[in-house]
Amino acid sequence: xxxxxQSPPDLxxxxxxxxxxxxxxxDSVNNLQWFHQNPWGQLINLFYIPSGTKQNGRLSxxxxxxxxxxxxxxSSSQTTxxxxxxxANDMRFGAGTxxxxxx
Amino acid sequence: DAGVxxxxxxxxxxxxxxxxxxxxxxxxxxxxxxxxxxxxxxxxFIFQYYEEEERQRGNFPDRFSGHQFPxxxxxxxxNALLLGDSALYLCASSxxxxxxxxxFGEGSRLTVL
Numbered sequence: 002x003x004x005x006x007q008s009p010p011d012l013x014x015x016x017x018x019x020x021x022x023x024x025x026x027x028d029s030v031n032n033l034q035w036f037h038q039n040p041w042g043q044l045i046n047l048f049y050i051p052s053g054t055k056q057n058g059r060l061s062x063x064x065x066x067x068x069x070x071x072x073x074x075x076s077s078s079q080t081t082x083x084x085x086x087x088x089a090n091d092m093r094f095g096a097g098t099x100x101x102x103x104x
Numbered sequence: 105d106a107g108v109x110x111x112x113x114x115x116x117x118x119x120x121x122x123x124x125x126x127x128x129x130x131x132x133x134x135x136x137x138x139x140x141x142x143x144x145x146x147x148x149f150i151f152q153y154y155e156e157e158e159r160q161r162g163n164f165p166d167r168f169s170g171h172q173f174p175x176x177x178x179x180x181x182x183n184a185l186l187l188g189d190s191a192l193y194l195c196a197s198s199x200x201x202x203x204x205x206x207x208f209g210e211g212s213r214l215t216v217l
Binding site: 032034036041042043044046049087089092093094095096097 | 137139141145146147148149152160162192194196204205206207208209210211213
């Protein structure tokens with residue numbers, strides 16, 4: 002079946018640091034999305050990015066469909082960025098990256 | 105513009121019982137998908153409904169069934185509940201079957217005792 006692998010599984014940063022989260026896919030990239038899950042469990046849409054690069058404030062994402070991976074960049078991290086980040090492709094989710102930003 | 109709404113938000117059941125969860129999609133969306141998220145794991149795809157039919161299904165037993173109504177809202181039914189069915193159940197809607205951006209509701213947290 003379709004495999005979605007995320008790395009790293011856990012990431013601890015100091016406030017103000019930058020980070021890169023990665024998502025690898027075993028199959029073609031069709032409906033790539035990045036989400037942030039808040040402490041109450043809701044999945045917040047960050048990017049819908051089947052290909053190319055998008056930016057939204059301190060966050061940006063790049064998907065290289067031919068190489069079957071996507072990257073999520075977080076710059077100048079804040080404590081409110083803490084939580085679990087998921088990528089998903091064609092209904093399948095990765096296991097997530099748990100980000101902790103310390104003040 | 106109302107987003108995806110789910111009910112109930114929390115519920116407690118005992119083993120062997122049956123449960124029904126409900127979802128109303130985002131305005132303008134006609135496709136609904138259901139996910140199960142166990143504690144500490146990523147969401148697992150259960151099934152997707154479009155035009156009142158199940159279009160795709162993940163690796164879940166027949167105890168998990170669903171329905172989509174003419175107004176595009178959907179129900180997830182789970183029969184013969186097991187302790188392992190305790191999870192957050194998430195509903196997502198999208199504008200097109202098989203493609204498109206998913207938008208999630210806040211989920212229904214089920215505890216099976």
